[in-house]
Amino acid sequence: MNTPIRRLSVVVMAMFAALLIASTMIQFVQAKEYNDKPGNRRTLLASYAKERGSILVEGNAVATSTPTDNDFKWLRTYPKGTQYAAATGYFSFTYGTSGVERGYNDMLSGSSDKLFYRQLPDILTGKQPQGASVELTLRAKVQDAARKALGNQRGAVVALDPKTGAILAMVTSPTYDPNQLASHNLNAVQANWKRLLAAPGQPLVNRTISGNLYPPGSTFKLVTAAAALSSGKYQPDSELEGPAALKLPGVTKPLPNITGQSCGPDDKVSMKDALKISCNTAFASLGMDLGQDTVREQAVKFGFGQELTIPMTVSPSRFPSDLGQAQLAQSAIGQYDVRVTPLQVAMISAAIANGGKVMRPYLVQNVKDKSLDVISSTDPSQLSTPISGDVANQLKDMMKTVVDSGTGRLAQIPNVEVAGKTGTAETAPGVNADVWFTGFAPVNDPKIAVAVVVENGGTAGQEASGGSVAAPIARQVMEAVVGQ
Numbered sequence: 001m002n003t004p005i006r007r008l009s010v011v012v013m014a015m016f017a018a019l020l021i022a023s024t025m026i027q028f029v030q031a032k033e034y035n036d037k038p039g040n041r042r043t044l045l046a047s048y049a050k051e052r053g054s055i056l057v058e059g060n061a062v063a064t065s066t067p068t069d070n071d072f073k074w075l076r077t078y079p080k081g082t083q084y085a086a087a088t089g090y091f092s093f094t095y096g097t098s099g100v101e102r103g104y105n106d107m108l109s110g111s112s113d114k115l116f117y118r119q120l121p122d123i124l125t126g127k128q129p130q131g132a133s134v135e136l137t138l139r140a141k142v143q144d145a146a147r148k149a150l151g152n153q154r155g156a157v158v159a160l161d162p163k164t165g166a167i168l169a170m171v172t173s174p175t176y177d178p179n180q181l182a183s184h185n186l187n188a189v190q191a192n193w194k195r196l197l198a199a200p201g202q203p204l205v206n207r208t209i210s211g212n213l214y215p216p217g218s219t220f221k222l223v224t225a226a227a228a229l230s231s232g233k234y235q236p237d238s239e240l241e242g243p244a245a246l247k248l249p250g251v252t253k254p255l256p257n258i259t260g261q262s263c264g265p266d267d268k269v270s271m272k273d274a275l276k277i278s279c280n281t282a283f284a285s286l287g288m289d290l291g292q293d294t295v296r297e298q299a300v301k302f303g304f305g306q307e308l309t310i311p312m313t314v315s316p317s318r319f320p321s322d323l324g325q326a327q328l329a330q331s332a333i334g335q336y337d338v339r340v341t342p343l344q345v346a347m348i349s350a351a352i353a354n355g356g357k358v359m360r361p362y363l364v365q366n367v368k369d370k371s372l373d374v375i376s377s378t379d380p381s382q383l384s385t386p387i388s389g390d391v392a393n394q395l396k397d398m399m400k401t402v403v404d405s406g407t408g409r410l411a412q413i414p415n416v417e418v419a420g421k422t423g424t425a426e427t428a429p430g431v432n433a434d435v436w437f438t439g440f441a442p443v444n445d446p447k448i449a450v451a452v453v454v455e456n457g458g459t460a461g462q463e464a465s466g467g468s469v470a471a472p473i474a475r476q477v478m479e480a481v482v483g484q
Helices: 003-029 031-036 041-048 081-088 099-103 105-109 113-125 140-150 186-198 217-231 271-277 280-290 292-302 325-332 342-353 389-405 455-463 466-482
Strands: 055-057 060-067 074-077 133-136 155-160 167-173 239-241 268-270 364-368 374-377 382-384 419-425 434-441 448-454
Touching (some): 055 081, 081 099, 081 140, 081 167, 105 133, 113 374, 140 155, 140 167, 140 448, 140 466, 155 342, 155 466, 217 271, 217 280, 217 325, 217 342, 217 434, 217 466, 268 271, 271 280, 280 292, 280 325, 292 325, 342 389, 342 419, 342 434, 342 448, 389 419, 389 434, 419 466, 434 455, 448 455, 448 466, 455 466
Parallel strands (some): 055 133
Antiparallel strands (some): 055 060, 060 074, 133 364, 155 167, 239 268, 364 374, 419 434, 434 448
């Protein structure tokens, strides 16, 4: 064999070897990854050929599949329209999936290996296997109350069972109708998608767990108070500096209280009263005394910086690093660069309600086959213990005072003890503040913890506060669980 032919043979063998390796990688190593990609049309088209499982809330389908006489064979429909869009997400031939539709796609589509033996009889008899159904933890009454209470105001509401971490309500506004993206009229779907992308308020964003995140405002004072009580240096009746305005190191403009007044006689106030009236200067001073590492470590213990899936990915909340004293003072009251999801804020209240234990939040209770036999179920699990039981009880008592006689009075429920904290977060000069409320009820046997945020003051505009706008929304959500 002459040299040119020998070299050509080597090149050809190398090409065959490369082709063999690539084929092996695609067929046996990367196949599942490619199949699971949300935009994989081949997988989507295959899934349209069989009945996709339903998504259920208290036994009722909020996403289901109905037969059609076109090439797709099955149409995904959402009987409640916008009501559960934040949880279900969408199932679209053109734009893939989101929400639980994505997180549990292998079960809903019937492609999971866990379903093989259950689908074997259908396979042997020539029937098209059916996907499994997914039961959510949401409660219809709580979801409905949250949707109605928030109305058309831009913001979010999320409610948890503090003892288990089960998500009872998940509402984001504005939102969208997933039916508009599941249609088989692909031109209409494309037009709807463009409209939603261009719409003000980003309706495709689930504000409870993602998006640009929010400054938490004074709801973060719960974290600062927890850090102070856990340090052993402070008690609820410890005296703090509470002047009308606090001079900050290196800053010409002092930090004021919203009222413009001192928080107590001789510019002194107890930590309990400071939380009740939401005294900025007291908690800013407290944060500087504790130091940024102490406050940050407390935030991390509550879940800041942690990646979660519920099954949707939750954006980690964050407490900034490398702070000067003035920045630390702002951060200790939930301003500067502190950013949170409403779910994170609800987890803080839930931990206080649950004796200091944060339960891992989850949205799917169980998965059922077509005979409604349970295939898998989510068991509650503890995520962390950010505070001791004693500190939790002290904070619980302080939060009860906020609702009994402080800034959260509009969260009161007749014959039910409620604990809470208001927040009013500045976002930009000349822009109305975002307003917050977080809390739980009943105080001595908590069944629900909630977080509410209303952007730009909602319909109240510049007159809004957490106590006047967000607290009544939270009350209606809590009443759906604990009301008489």
